[in-house]
Amino acid sequence: MTRLNRLTPETAVGASRDLLADLVSRHGRVGDMVSTMAHSPAVLGGYLQLGRAMRRARLDRRISERISIAVQTHQGCALCLDAHIDAARSLGLDEEEIERARAGTSADPAIAAIIALALQVHREPSSITDERIVEPREHGYSDREIADVVGVVSLNVLTGAFNLLAGLSPATTDGV
Template sequence: MNRMTPVTVDSADPVATPILEGFKTQYGMIPNFFAALGVDGASLSAYLNFAKALEENDLLTERLREMIALAVANANGCHYCVSGHTFSGKKAGLSPEDCIAAQCGKAEDAREQAALTLALRLIEARGHLEDAELAGAREAGLSEPQIVQICAWTGLNAFSNWINNLARPKIDFPKVPLQP
């Protein structure tokens, strides 16, 4: 159930309107997350520009980005994002089992595991990692620029989780349960 009034193309502010029109043209509808975030066009624009800049210069695979999104969403209790990223994670090559494991912060590949561990520790420790934790990420093969991008994706995903937890938009995807 929505706790905030989602915007439409007709009710959005001048910054959000063309963005929402673009979603409507591209998808035939406005995904509920963007209708919730679009309550403030500046925040919607900033979110999309941040994601675009990361995607255009990404040092992480789409698969790993989806795994991070799943781990962060589950940690933040965001049912909308767990469902959405399970949907998009499958398109990025994740199996249903991979998606559940990622929600739990688990991966079979050591480098992917290091990235998930780092993302979850960034949330838990609010960025105050121990030297040994940072060294462990490097030892697993993550470069410093990749570590910064993991931090950026973690923050961007946490922001979307918070918006969804605040607004509680209707889930547009097949619902997936949170993992304990």
């Protein structure tokens, strides 16, 4: 059972109504997470802006999806986890690599290093040391890609935490 009602352009007010109306006019409909986020125009607007910004990330999308899978496995948002697993499959990741991502690693040492950094950003960012940053650099990641990890993790924390708070799950929704 969901904890927050879904809103539509007709039931939302103020900035949320405008954001939802714009999204519906451009996409035909919005998912349950977005329609529920509309209770807070600040949260909805922040999510939309961060999502747009992260589309400009330098980090390869197949790596970002692995990071998302690792973070959502830890965070416990089944709705997000399912969405990121579907996205990973659509990008050609095999089931073994998806399972490795769920375990917070990869068969590729470079990808394993960036996933480990992402999980540390998620779990305990205050414990990140200079040495933790050396490993991704040694695997060829740029400072921009390393910085992008924070954006990927942040977007996942936002969506996962929101879905968990709102009671959105694969059983209660028709998708993110």
